[in-house]
Amino acid sequence: MTLRKWMASMLVLACLSAPVAADGLLMARSDNSFPEAMTVLQSAISARGYIITRLQQVNENLERRDYKSDMYRVVYFGKLDEVRQVTAAHPELIAFLPLSITIFAEGDESIMVASHPQTISGFYPDAALKPLFDRWEKDIEAIMDEVRE
Amino acid sequence: MLLRSIALLLLAGLGAAAHAAAPGGAQLYARNCASCHGVKGDGGIGVPLALPSFQAGISDDYLRQTIRHGRPGRVMPAFPSLGAEEVEAIVRHVRSWNKGPAVAYSPASIVGDPVHGKQLFGKYCVACHGANGEGAKGTGVTFSRPRDLPIMAPALHNPGFLAAAPDAMIKATLMNGREGTPMQSYLKLGLKEKDIDDLVSYVRSFETQPLGSSAAMVEAETPVIIRESPYDLNTTVERVKTAVTTHNFFYGRVQTLEYGMTPPASENPKQVIVYFCNISLLNQALAIDPRVGMFLPCRVSIFEKNGKVQVMSVNPKVLSRLFNNSELNQLCEQLEQSYTAIMEEATL
Numbered sequence: 279m280t281l282r283k284w285m286a287s288m289l290v291l292a293c294l295s296a297p298v299a300a301d302g303l304l305m306a307r308s309d310n311s312f313p314e315a316m317t318v319l320q321s322a323i324s325a326r327g328y329i330i331t332r333l334q335q336v337n338e339n340l341e342r343r344d345y346k347s348d349m350y351r352v353v354y355f356g357k358l359d360e361v362r363q364v365t366a367a368h369p370e371l372i373a374f375l376p377l378s379i380t381i382f383a384e385g386d387e388s389i390m391v392a393s394h395p396q397t398i399s400g401f402y403p404d405a406a407l408k409p410l411f412d413r414w415e416k417d418i419e420a421i422m423d424e425v426r427e
Numbered sequence: 428m429l430l431r432s433i434a435l436l437l438l439a440g441l442g443a444a445a446h447a448a449a450p451g452g453a454q455l456y457a458r459n460c461a462s463c464h465g466v467k468g469d470g471g472i473g474v475p476l477a478l479p480s481f482q483a484g485i486s487d488d489y490l491r492q493t494i495r496h497g498r499p500g501r502v503m504p505a506f507p508s509l510g511a512e513e514v515e516a517i518v519r520h521v522r523s524w525n526k527g528p529a530v531a532y533s534p535a536s537i538v539g540d541p542v543h544g545k546q547l548f549g550k551y552c553v554a555c556h557g558a559n560g561e562g563a564k565g566t567g568v569t570f571s572r573p574r575d576l577p578i579m580a581p582a583l584h585n586p587g588f589l590a591a592a593p594d595a596m597i598k599a600t601l602m603n604g605r606e607g608t609p610m611q612s613y614l615k616l617g618l619k620e621k622d623i624d625d626l627v628s629y630v631r632s633f634e635t636q637p638l639g640s641s642a643a644m645v646e647a648e649t650p651v652i653i654r655e656s657p658y659d660l661n662t663t664v665e666r667v668k669t670a671v672t673t674h675n676f677f678y679g680r681v682q683t684l685e686y687g688m689t690p691p692a693s694e695n696p697k698q699v700i701v702y703f704c705n706i707s708l709l710n711q712a713l714a715i716d717p718r719v720g721m722f723l724p725c726r727v728s729i730f731e732k733n734g735k736v737q738v739m740s741v742n743p744k745v746l747s748r749l750f751n752n753s754e755l756n757q758l759c760e761q762l763e764q765s766y767t768a769i770m771e772e773a774t775l
Contacts, residue, residue, distance in 0.1 A: 302504070302749040303718065305462035307471075331687025336709075336720050343706040347713070352720055358688040365684065365698060365730075372684055372698055372728045373651050373741045380721040384471055389462055391718045397749060401650040426457065 302397050304415075306422035308388045312349040312381070315388035315425055319353060319381055322424040326417050328355040331376055348383040355379075364410060374398050377414065379421065390425055392418050452520030455513055459506060460521075468524050472717065473503065474578055480606040481578070482525035484599060486532050490518045492591035500642040500753035501562060501582050502716070532595035537627045544629025547622055552583075555609060560584030560633055561641035564715075564754060578608040583630050584639035598627050645756045647744035652766055656729070656736040656774040663729050663736050664699050666773040671703040671727075673772065674765050678703050679724055697731040708758075715754045722746055725762070727770060738770045 308315040320330055334352035341347060356376035365372050379392045395414035399407065450458070457466065464470060468477030475481065494514050497505035506514070522529070548560075556562060562582030581588060601623045604612035613623055633639065656663040668678045684698040704724040712719045727740045743762035747755035 302751065305718075307457075307462040307466060309466065329688050332682075334724065336723065339704065339706060340710055340713075343710075345706065345710040350713075350720055352723065354687075356688055358685060361685060361688065362695070369698075369730050369732055369737070370651050370653065370739065372700075372730055373739050375684060376688075378721055380718065382717060382720065387466075389471075389718075391462075391721050393721060393749060398650075423458075 302394055304392045304394050304418055304422055306390045306426040307384070308390070308425050310388060310425075311386050312383040312388050315390070316351065316381060318425050319379065319390065319421070322421040323353065323355050323379070325424075326421065328357055328377070328417075330355045336382075350382040351380070353379050353381065360410070364407070368402060368404070368407065371398070371402070377418070379418070388425075390422060392422070450513075450516075452516035452518075452523075455509075455517050456520045459509070460517065463502075468521065470578070474581075476521050477524040478578065478605075478607055479526060480604075480608065482522070483527050483530070484596070484603065484605060486530050486593075486596060487518050487522060488531075489591050489596060490521055491515075493587065494518070496587040496590050497751065498582065498585050498587040498642075500644055500751060501585055501587070502750070502752050503587070504751050505587070530599075532593045532599070534593050535595070536631070537594040537598055537624050539621075539624035539626070539628030541625065541629040541632045543622070544625035544627070544632075547618070547626050548629050551613065551616065551618075552626070555580035556583055557641075559639055560630065561639050578605070578610075580609070582639065582641045584633040584636070585642045586634075586638070587642075589631070589634050594627050594631060597630055598623055601626060641753050643756075644748045644751075644753055645744050645760060647742045647748070650742055650745050651739050652742050652763070652770060653737055653739040654770040654774045656738055658736065658774070660697060660699065660729060660731045660736050663738060663773060664701060667701045667727050667729060667738065667769065670769040670772040671701065671725075674769050676703040676705045676725060676765075676769075684728070684730075699729045701727050701729065703727075708762075712755070712758055715758065716750055716752050718750060719746065719755070725766070727766070727773075738774055740766045740770065742766075 308318070310318065323330055330353060332354045334354070336350040336352060337347040340350075354376045355378070361375055365375065374393075377392075379390055381388055381390045395411045395418065399411040460473075460476075463473035464476050465473075469475050470478075491514055493503070494506050494509065494517060497503045499505075509517075549558075552560075557580075560583035562585070563580040583589075600610065601613045601618075602620075604610050604615070613626070614620075618626075656666075658666060664681060668681070671678050679702040681699060681701050683694040683696060684700060685694040686700075688694075702724045703726070709723055712723070722741065722743075725740075727738060729736065729738050731737075743759040743766065747753065747759045
Protein backbone atom coordinates (compact mmCIF):
# COMPACT_ATOMS: atom_id res chain seq x y z
CA MET A 279 0.00 0.00 0.00
CA THR A 280 1.43 3.37 -0.97
CA LEU A 281 1.60 6.22 1.54
CA ARG A 282 -0.95 8.17 -0.52
CA LYS A 283 -3.40 5.27 -0.53
CA TRP A 284 -2.89 4.72 3.21
CA MET A 285 -3.56 8.41 3.93
CA ALA A 286 -6.68 8.31 1.75
CA SER A 287 -7.93 5.27 3.65
CA MET A 288 -7.28 7.01 6.96
CA LEU A 289 -9.18 10.09 5.73
CA VAL A 290 -12.19 7.97 4.78
CA LEU A 291 -12.09 6.16 8.12
CA ALA A 292 -11.83 9.47 9.99
CA CYS A 293 -14.89 10.77 8.15
CA LEU A 294 -16.78 7.57 8.89
CA SER A 295 -15.97 7.65 12.57
CA ALA A 296 -18.11 10.80 12.96
CA PRO A 297 -21.54 9.83 14.30
CA VAL A 298 -24.25 9.86 11.67
CA ALA A 299 -27.22 9.53 13.98
CA ALA A 300 -27.45 5.86 13.07
CA ASP A 301 -30.31 5.13 15.36
CA GLY A 302 -31.59 8.67 15.56
CA LEU A 303 -34.98 7.65 14.26
CA LEU A 304 -37.31 4.77 14.91
CA MET A 305 -39.15 3.86 11.73
CA ALA A 306 -41.62 1.22 10.66
CA ARG A 307 -43.52 0.35 7.50
CA SER A 308 -46.98 -1.17 7.63
CA ASP A 309 -48.62 -3.20 4.88
CA ASN A 310 -51.85 -1.51 5.88
CA SER A 311 -53.14 1.51 4.04
CA PHE A 312 -53.16 4.77 5.95
CA PRO A 313 -56.60 4.56 7.64
CA GLU A 314 -56.04 1.02 8.91
CA ALA A 315 -52.48 1.73 10.02
CA MET A 316 -53.67 4.88 11.80
CA THR A 317 -56.27 2.87 13.71
CA VAL A 318 -53.72 0.25 14.74
CA LEU A 319 -51.25 2.96 15.73
CA GLN A 320 -53.71 4.77 18.00
CA SER A 321 -54.80 1.49 19.55
CA ALA A 322 -51.16 0.45 20.17
CA ILE A 323 -50.38 3.79 21.84
CA SER A 324 -53.46 3.61 24.09
CA ALA A 325 -52.75 -0.03 24.99
CA ARG A 326 -49.51 1.10 26.62
CA GLY A 327 -51.25 3.55 28.93
CA TYR A 328 -50.61 6.73 26.96
CA ILE A 329 -53.30 9.29 26.25
CA ILE A 330 -53.47 10.56 22.69
CA THR A 331 -53.64 14.30 23.16
CA ARG A 332 -53.92 15.55 19.60
CA LEU A 333 -53.74 14.60 15.93
CA GLN A 334 -51.97 17.18 13.77
CA GLN A 335 -53.49 17.19 10.29
CA VAL A 336 -50.51 18.01 8.10
CA ASN A 337 -51.89 17.13 4.67
CA GLU A 338 -55.07 19.16 5.17
CA ASN A 339 -53.01 22.23 6.03
CA LEU A 340 -50.89 21.74 2.91
CA GLU A 341 -53.92 21.20 0.69
CA ARG A 342 -55.57 24.39 1.96
CA ARG A 343 -52.65 26.22 0.37
CA ASP A 344 -52.84 24.09 -2.80
CA TYR A 345 -49.80 21.92 -2.02
CA LYS A 346 -50.30 18.29 -2.99
CA SER A 347 -49.85 15.77 -0.22
CA ASP A 348 -50.67 12.20 0.71
CA MET A 349 -52.29 11.51 4.07
CA TYR A 350 -49.97 12.77 6.78
CA ARG A 351 -50.56 13.06 10.54
CA VAL A 352 -48.56 13.64 13.69
CA VAL A 353 -49.94 11.76 16.69
CA TYR A 354 -49.10 13.32 20.08
CA PHE A 355 -49.33 11.30 23.26
CA GLY A 356 -48.23 11.23 26.86
CA LYS A 357 -48.81 10.13 30.44
CA LEU A 358 -49.75 12.92 32.83
CA ASP A 359 -47.82 11.69 35.87
CA GLU A 360 -44.72 11.02 33.81
CA VAL A 361 -44.83 14.43 32.13
CA ARG A 362 -45.35 16.23 35.46
CA GLN A 363 -42.54 14.34 37.13
CA VAL A 364 -39.93 14.76 34.44
CA THR A 365 -40.63 18.42 33.62
CA ALA A 366 -40.58 19.38 37.31
CA ALA A 367 -36.99 18.16 37.51
CA HIS A 368 -35.97 19.00 33.93
CA PRO A 369 -38.14 21.79 32.51
CA GLU A 370 -35.94 21.92 29.39
CA LEU A 371 -37.51 18.60 28.34
CA ILE A 372 -40.80 20.44 27.79
CA ALA A 373 -39.40 21.28 24.34
CA PHE A 374 -39.46 17.57 23.42
CA LEU A 375 -42.90 16.77 24.85
CA PRO A 376 -45.48 15.42 24.41
CA LEU A 377 -44.06 12.39 22.60
CA SER A 378 -45.11 12.03 18.98
CA ILE A 379 -45.18 9.57 16.11
CA THR A 380 -45.52 10.78 12.53
CA ILE A 381 -47.49 8.61 10.14
CA PHE A 382 -47.85 9.11 6.40
CA ALA A 383 -49.17 7.19 3.44
CA GLU A 384 -46.74 5.51 1.05
CA GLY A 385 -48.99 4.32 -1.74
CA ASP A 386 -51.05 1.46 -0.33
CA GLU A 387 -48.75 1.20 2.67
CA SER A 388 -47.90 3.49 5.58
CA ILE A 389 -44.70 4.70 7.21
CA MET A 390 -44.25 5.72 10.82
CA VAL A 391 -41.36 7.78 12.21
CA ALA A 392 -40.43 8.82 15.72
CA SER A 393 -37.29 10.33 17.15
CA HIS A 394 -35.31 7.79 19.15
CA PRO A 395 -35.62 8.58 22.88
CA GLN A 396 -31.94 7.79 23.27
CA THR A 397 -31.19 10.79 21.06
CA ILE A 398 -32.72 13.05 23.71
CA SER A 399 -31.01 10.95 26.35
CA GLY A 400 -27.68 11.81 24.73
CA PHE A 401 -28.38 15.49 25.36
CA TYR A 402 -29.30 14.92 29.02
CA PRO A 403 -27.00 12.23 30.41
CA ASP A 404 -28.62 12.30 33.86
CA ALA A 405 -28.67 8.80 35.35
CA ALA A 406 -32.02 9.56 36.97
CA LEU A 407 -33.55 10.06 33.53
CA LYS A 408 -32.23 6.82 32.05
CA PRO A 409 -35.11 4.58 33.19
CA LEU A 410 -37.59 6.99 31.63
CA PHE A 411 -35.77 7.16 28.29
CA ASP A 412 -35.40 3.37 28.33
CA ARG A 413 -39.13 2.98 28.95
CA TRP A 414 -40.03 5.39 26.14
CA GLU A 415 -37.71 3.50 23.80
CA LYS A 416 -39.23 0.14 24.74
CA ASP A 417 -42.78 1.47 24.38
CA ILE A 418 -42.24 3.20 21.05
CA GLU A 419 -40.47 0.14 19.66
CA ALA A 420 -43.36 -2.05 20.83
CA ILE A 421 -45.86 0.35 19.25
CA MET A 422 -43.90 0.28 15.99
CA ASP A 423 -43.70 -3.53 16.10
CA GLU A 424 -47.45 -3.79 16.60
CA VAL A 425 -48.20 -1.52 13.65
CA ARG A 426 -45.57 -3.27 11.50
CA GLU A 427 -47.28 -6.61 12.06
CA MET B 428 -31.43 -46.89 18.77
CA LEU B 429 -34.16 -45.40 20.97
CA LEU B 430 -31.62 -43.35 22.92
CA ARG B 431 -30.10 -42.17 19.65
CA SER B 432 -33.49 -41.11 18.32
CA ILE B 433 -34.27 -39.22 21.52
CA ALA B 434 -30.87 -37.52 21.36
CA LEU B 435 -31.46 -36.56 17.73
CA LEU B 436 -34.91 -35.22 18.56
CA LEU B 437 -33.49 -33.21 21.47
CA LEU B 438 -30.76 -31.80 19.26
CA ALA B 439 -33.29 -30.94 16.57
CA GLY B 440 -35.46 -29.28 19.20
CA LEU B 441 -32.54 -27.25 20.52
CA GLY B 442 -31.66 -26.21 16.98
CA ALA B 443 -35.21 -25.12 16.30
CA ALA B 444 -35.33 -23.17 19.55
CA ALA B 445 -32.09 -21.40 18.75
CA HIS B 446 -33.36 -20.64 15.27
CA ALA B 447 -36.59 -19.23 16.66
CA ALA B 448 -34.74 -17.12 19.23
CA ALA B 449 -32.41 -15.43 16.76
CA PRO B 450 -34.17 -13.08 14.37
CA GLY B 451 -33.71 -14.14 10.77
CA GLY B 452 -32.68 -11.96 7.88
CA ALA B 453 -36.27 -11.23 6.90
CA GLN B 454 -37.13 -10.07 10.41
CA LEU B 455 -34.00 -7.97 10.71
CA TYR B 456 -34.64 -6.49 7.29
CA ALA B 457 -38.26 -5.68 8.24
CA ARG B 458 -37.13 -3.96 11.43
CA ASN B 459 -34.14 -2.04 10.09
CA CYS B 460 -34.52 -1.60 6.36
CA ALA B 461 -38.07 -2.05 5.07
CA SER B 462 -39.38 1.33 6.15
CA CYS B 463 -37.11 3.00 3.59
CA HIS B 464 -36.35 0.26 1.05
CA GLY B 465 -39.78 -1.42 1.00
CA VAL B 466 -40.75 -4.85 2.32
CA LYS B 467 -39.92 -6.42 -1.05
CA GLY B 468 -37.03 -4.12 -1.82
CA ASP B 469 -38.99 -2.00 -4.25
CA GLY B 470 -37.68 1.25 -2.76
CA GLY B 471 -39.22 4.45 -1.51
CA ILE B 472 -37.16 6.75 0.66
CA GLY B 473 -34.26 4.40 -0.09
CA VAL B 474 -32.80 2.58 -3.09
CA PRO B 475 -34.92 -0.22 -4.64
CA LEU B 476 -32.66 -3.05 -3.54
CA ALA B 477 -34.51 -5.70 -5.53
CA LEU B 478 -33.93 -3.93 -8.86
CA PRO B 479 -32.36 -6.68 -11.01
CA SER B 480 -29.63 -4.47 -12.46
CA PHE B 481 -28.74 -3.24 -8.95
CA GLN B 482 -28.49 -6.81 -7.70
CA ALA B 483 -26.43 -7.79 -10.72
CA GLY B 484 -23.93 -4.99 -10.16
CA ILE B 485 -23.22 -5.19 -6.46
CA SER B 486 -21.29 -7.61 -4.29
CA ASP B 487 -22.21 -8.96 -0.87
CA ASP B 488 -19.38 -6.96 0.59
CA TYR B 489 -20.78 -3.74 -0.88
CA LEU B 490 -23.96 -4.38 1.13
CA ARG B 491 -22.01 -5.27 4.28
CA GLN B 492 -19.93 -2.10 4.11
CA THR B 493 -22.98 0.01 3.32
CA ILE B 494 -24.85 -1.32 6.36
CA ARG B 495 -21.75 -0.73 8.49
CA HIS B 496 -20.88 2.78 7.30
CA GLY B 497 -24.12 4.12 5.84
CA ARG B 498 -23.89 7.24 3.73
CA PRO B 499 -23.01 10.19 5.96
CA GLY B 500 -25.34 13.08 5.22
CA ARG B 501 -27.32 11.10 2.64
CA VAL B 502 -30.16 9.62 4.73
CA MET B 503 -28.87 6.02 4.79
CA PRO B 504 -27.65 5.61 8.41
CA ALA B 505 -24.83 3.42 9.65
CA PHE B 506 -25.92 0.50 11.84
CA PRO B 507 -23.11 0.08 14.37
CA SER B 508 -25.43 -1.69 16.81
CA LEU B 509 -25.97 -4.66 14.47
CA GLY B 510 -23.69 -7.62 15.10
CA ALA B 511 -21.71 -9.29 12.31
CA GLU B 512 -24.17 -12.20 12.17
CA GLU B 513 -27.11 -9.84 11.94
CA VAL B 514 -25.49 -7.91 9.10
CA GLU B 515 -24.79 -11.19 7.35
CA ALA B 516 -28.41 -12.29 7.78
CA ILE B 517 -29.66 -9.03 6.24
CA VAL B 518 -27.19 -9.39 3.36
CA ARG B 519 -28.44 -12.96 2.71
CA HIS B 520 -32.05 -11.74 2.74
CA VAL B 521 -31.36 -8.87 0.35
CA ARG B 522 -29.35 -11.17 -1.92
CA SER B 523 -32.26 -13.61 -2.09
CA TRP B 524 -33.73 -11.17 -4.61
CA ASN B 525 -30.74 -11.69 -6.91
CA LYS B 526 -31.68 -13.97 -9.79
CA GLY B 527 -28.27 -13.99 -11.44
CA PRO B 528 -24.82 -15.17 -10.41
CA ALA B 529 -23.21 -13.61 -7.35
CA VAL B 530 -20.56 -11.03 -8.18
CA ALA B 531 -17.35 -10.53 -6.23
CA TYR B 532 -14.99 -7.66 -6.96
CA SER B 533 -11.25 -7.43 -6.55
CA PRO B 534 -10.20 -4.89 -3.93
CA ALA B 535 -7.24 -3.90 -6.11
CA SER B 536 -6.89 -0.30 -7.22
CA ILE B 537 -7.43 0.58 -10.85
CA VAL B 538 -4.71 2.73 -12.32
CA GLY B 539 -5.90 5.61 -14.47
CA ASP B 540 -5.39 9.27 -15.18
CA PRO B 541 -7.56 11.25 -12.73
CA VAL B 542 -6.94 14.51 -14.60
CA HIS B 543 -8.46 13.06 -17.77
CA GLY B 544 -11.06 11.34 -15.60
CA LYS B 545 -12.11 14.70 -14.19
CA GLN B 546 -12.66 16.05 -17.72
CA LEU B 547 -14.81 13.03 -18.59
CA PHE B 548 -16.68 13.35 -15.30
CA GLY B 549 -17.54 16.96 -16.18
CA LYS B 550 -18.88 15.85 -19.53
CA TYR B 551 -20.70 12.62 -18.70
CA CYS B 552 -21.48 12.45 -14.97
CA VAL B 553 -22.21 15.86 -13.45
CA ALA B 554 -25.75 16.09 -14.80
CA CYS B 555 -26.85 13.27 -12.49
CA HIS B 556 -24.12 12.94 -9.85
CA GLY B 557 -23.44 16.66 -9.36
CA ALA B 558 -20.41 18.79 -10.14
CA ASN B 559 -18.51 17.44 -7.15
CA GLY B 560 -20.09 14.01 -6.97
CA GLU B 561 -22.58 15.17 -4.36
CA GLY B 562 -25.42 13.08 -5.84
CA ALA B 563 -29.01 13.87 -6.78
CA LYS B 564 -31.34 15.70 -4.44
CA GLY B 565 -34.28 14.25 -2.53
CA THR B 566 -34.91 11.03 -0.70
CA GLY B 567 -37.77 9.41 -2.52
CA VAL B 568 -41.41 8.83 -1.57
CA THR B 569 -44.31 10.89 -2.76
CA PHE B 570 -43.14 14.29 -1.64
CA SER B 571 -39.79 14.50 -3.29
CA ARG B 572 -39.64 12.84 -6.67
CA PRO B 573 -41.70 11.22 -9.39
CA ARG B 574 -42.36 7.59 -8.59
CA ASP B 575 -41.41 6.44 -12.07
CA LEU B 576 -37.76 7.20 -11.31
CA PRO B 577 -36.59 4.05 -9.57
CA ILE B 578 -33.25 5.20 -8.21
CA MET B 579 -31.52 8.43 -7.25
CA ALA B 580 -28.03 9.13 -8.56
CA PRO B 581 -25.82 8.28 -5.55
CA ALA B 582 -23.34 10.66 -3.98
CA LEU B 583 -19.95 9.41 -5.15
CA HIS B 584 -18.01 11.94 -3.08
CA ASN B 585 -19.17 10.32 0.11
CA PRO B 586 -16.95 8.40 2.56
CA GLY B 587 -19.60 5.68 2.94
CA PHE B 588 -19.79 5.05 -0.80
CA LEU B 589 -16.02 5.16 -1.23
CA ALA B 590 -15.53 2.66 1.60
CA ALA B 591 -18.17 0.28 0.21
CA ALA B 592 -17.49 0.37 -3.53
CA PRO B 593 -14.15 -1.00 -4.76
CA ASP B 594 -12.70 0.37 -7.99
CA ALA B 595 -13.70 -2.78 -9.85
CA MET B 596 -17.36 -2.29 -8.94
CA ILE B 597 -17.34 1.35 -10.03
CA LYS B 598 -15.71 0.24 -13.28
CA ALA B 599 -18.29 -2.49 -13.85
CA THR B 600 -21.12 -0.02 -13.31
CA LEU B 601 -19.59 2.35 -15.84
CA MET B 602 -19.04 -0.47 -18.34
CA ASN B 603 -22.46 -2.07 -18.02
CA GLY B 604 -24.71 0.76 -16.87
CA ARG B 605 -27.69 -0.05 -14.70
CA GLU B 606 -30.75 -1.12 -16.63
CA GLY B 607 -33.99 0.46 -15.45
CA THR B 608 -32.20 3.59 -14.25
CA PRO B 609 -30.76 6.61 -16.07
CA MET B 610 -27.24 5.13 -15.63
CA GLN B 611 -26.10 4.04 -19.09
CA SER B 612 -23.22 1.87 -20.26
CA TYR B 613 -20.33 4.21 -20.96
CA LEU B 614 -19.00 1.77 -23.53
CA LYS B 615 -22.22 2.28 -25.47
CA LEU B 616 -21.73 6.02 -25.11
CA GLY B 617 -18.47 5.58 -27.00
CA LEU B 618 -15.89 5.61 -24.21
CA LYS B 619 -12.96 3.20 -24.24
CA GLU B 620 -11.93 1.02 -21.33
CA LYS B 621 -8.95 3.32 -20.73
CA ASP B 622 -11.35 6.29 -20.38
CA ILE B 623 -13.39 4.35 -17.86
CA ASP B 624 -10.25 3.57 -15.84
CA ASP B 625 -9.51 7.31 -15.83
CA LEU B 626 -13.02 8.01 -14.56
CA VAL B 627 -12.65 5.41 -11.82
CA SER B 628 -9.35 6.94 -10.72
CA TYR B 629 -10.99 10.37 -10.56
CA VAL B 630 -13.89 9.08 -8.45
CA ARG B 631 -11.38 7.37 -6.15
CA SER B 632 -9.50 10.67 -5.84
CA PHE B 633 -12.49 12.07 -3.93
CA GLU B 634 -10.99 10.24 -0.96
CA THR B 635 -8.12 12.69 -0.85
CA GLN B 636 -10.32 15.77 -1.25
CA PRO B 637 -12.12 17.61 1.57
CA LEU B 638 -15.42 16.06 2.67
CA GLY B 639 -18.12 16.65 0.06
CA SER B 640 -20.81 19.17 0.95
CA SER B 641 -23.51 16.52 0.82
CA ALA B 642 -21.67 14.50 3.48
CA ALA B 643 -21.12 17.43 5.87
CA MET B 644 -23.58 17.99 8.71
CA VAL B 645 -24.24 21.15 10.67
CA GLU B 646 -23.31 21.05 14.33
CA ALA B 647 -25.70 22.14 17.06
CA GLU B 648 -23.99 23.77 20.02
CA THR B 649 -26.98 23.06 22.23
CA PRO B 650 -30.07 20.86 21.79
CA VAL B 651 -32.43 23.55 23.09
CA ILE B 652 -32.47 27.30 22.52
CA ILE B 653 -33.51 29.09 25.74
CA ARG B 654 -34.11 32.76 26.52
CA GLU B 655 -35.23 34.28 29.81
CA SER B 656 -38.24 36.58 29.67
CA PRO B 657 -38.54 39.77 31.72
CA TYR B 658 -42.34 39.52 31.40
CA ASP B 659 -44.92 37.43 33.21
CA LEU B 660 -46.02 34.19 31.55
CA ASN B 661 -49.21 35.46 29.89
CA THR B 662 -47.51 38.58 28.52
CA THR B 663 -44.65 36.43 27.22
CA VAL B 664 -47.10 34.11 25.44
CA GLU B 665 -48.75 37.09 23.76
CA ARG B 666 -45.38 38.51 22.75
CA VAL B 667 -44.35 35.14 21.23
CA LYS B 668 -47.62 35.07 19.24
CA THR B 669 -46.90 38.55 17.91
CA ALA B 670 -43.25 37.74 17.16
CA VAL B 671 -44.03 34.66 15.06
CA THR B 672 -46.25 36.70 12.74
CA THR B 673 -43.51 39.25 12.16
CA HIS B 674 -41.18 36.46 11.05
CA ASN B 675 -43.34 35.10 8.23
CA PHE B 676 -45.14 32.42 10.25
CA PHE B 677 -48.78 32.25 11.14
CA TYR B 678 -49.70 31.57 14.70
CA GLY B 679 -51.63 28.28 14.94
CA ARG B 680 -52.64 27.53 18.48
CA VAL B 681 -51.73 27.91 22.11
CA GLN B 682 -52.10 25.01 24.53
CA THR B 683 -50.65 23.82 27.79
CA LEU B 684 -48.18 20.96 27.73
CA GLU B 685 -50.75 18.84 29.56
CA TYR B 686 -53.50 19.55 27.05
CA GLY B 687 -55.54 16.40 26.44
CA MET B 688 -53.94 14.45 29.29
CA THR B 689 -56.20 15.84 32.00
CA PRO B 690 -59.37 17.97 32.20
CA PRO B 691 -58.65 21.62 31.26
CA ALA B 692 -59.19 22.84 34.81
CA SER B 693 -56.41 20.53 36.04
CA GLU B 694 -53.81 21.45 33.41
CA ASN B 695 -50.64 23.16 34.60
CA PRO B 696 -51.08 26.71 33.24
CA LYS B 697 -47.39 27.47 33.71
CA GLN B 698 -46.21 25.23 30.85
CA VAL B 699 -47.49 26.59 27.53
CA ILE B 700 -46.76 25.72 23.91
CA VAL B 701 -47.26 28.17 21.03
CA TYR B 702 -47.56 26.35 17.69
CA PHE B 703 -46.95 28.21 14.46
CA CYS B 704 -46.27 27.40 10.83
CA ASN B 705 -45.19 28.63 7.43
CA ILE B 706 -46.90 26.34 4.94
CA SER B 707 -44.49 27.10 2.12
CA LEU B 708 -41.57 26.23 4.41
CA LEU B 709 -43.38 23.09 5.54
CA ASN B 710 -43.86 22.00 1.93
CA GLN B 711 -40.20 22.72 1.21
CA ALA B 712 -39.07 20.72 4.25
CA LEU B 713 -41.24 17.72 3.35
CA ALA B 714 -39.91 17.80 -0.21
CA ILE B 715 -36.37 17.49 1.17
CA ASP B 716 -37.27 14.76 3.63
CA PRO B 717 -40.82 13.43 4.11
CA ARG B 718 -40.01 12.34 7.65
CA VAL B 719 -39.51 15.81 9.12
CA GLY B 720 -43.19 16.13 10.02
CA MET B 721 -42.33 14.72 13.43
CA PHE B 722 -40.90 18.14 14.33
CA LEU B 723 -43.74 20.09 12.80
CA PRO B 724 -45.51 22.38 13.25
CA CYS B 725 -42.93 24.79 14.60
CA ARG B 726 -43.27 25.47 18.30
CA VAL B 727 -41.96 27.58 21.12
CA SER B 728 -42.53 26.53 24.73
CA ILE B 729 -42.94 29.02 27.57
CA PHE B 730 -42.77 27.97 31.20
CA GLU B 731 -42.62 29.57 34.61
CA LYS B 732 -40.67 28.10 37.48
CA ASN B 733 -39.86 29.78 40.77
CA GLY B 734 -41.24 33.05 39.41
CA LYS B 735 -38.86 32.97 36.42
CA VAL B 736 -40.31 32.80 32.90
CA GLN B 737 -38.30 31.12 30.15
CA VAL B 738 -38.89 30.66 26.44
CA MET B 739 -37.38 27.72 24.58
CA SER B 740 -37.45 25.50 21.52
CA VAL B 741 -35.62 22.46 20.18
CA ASN B 742 -32.61 23.65 18.21
CA PRO B 743 -33.49 22.89 14.56
CA LYS B 744 -29.81 22.26 13.85
CA VAL B 745 -30.17 19.01 15.79
CA LEU B 746 -32.54 17.77 13.13
CA SER B 747 -30.29 17.50 10.10
CA ARG B 748 -28.00 15.19 12.06
CA LEU B 749 -30.94 13.22 13.41
CA PHE B 750 -32.18 12.57 9.88
CA ASN B 751 -28.63 12.14 8.52
CA ASN B 752 -29.72 14.43 5.71
CA SER B 753 -27.35 17.22 4.71
CA GLU B 754 -30.01 18.73 2.46
CA LEU B 755 -31.74 19.83 5.65
CA ASN B 756 -28.67 21.81 6.75
CA GLN B 757 -29.63 25.09 5.12
CA LEU B 758 -33.24 24.86 6.22
CA CYS B 759 -32.24 24.02 9.78
CA GLU B 760 -29.85 26.94 9.95
CA GLN B 761 -32.58 29.21 8.60
CA LEU B 762 -35.05 27.88 11.17
CA GLU B 763 -32.55 28.27 14.00
CA GLN B 764 -32.14 31.92 13.07
CA SER B 765 -35.93 32.40 12.90
CA TYR B 766 -36.57 30.67 16.24
CA THR B 767 -33.81 32.68 17.92
CA ALA B 768 -35.11 35.94 16.44
CA ILE B 769 -38.68 35.14 17.55
CA MET B 770 -37.59 34.33 21.10
CA GLU B 771 -35.32 37.36 21.37
CA GLU B 772 -38.03 39.66 20.03
CA ALA B 773 -40.57 38.20 22.47
CA THR B 774 -38.25 38.63 25.44
CA LEU B 775 -36.80 42.02 24.48
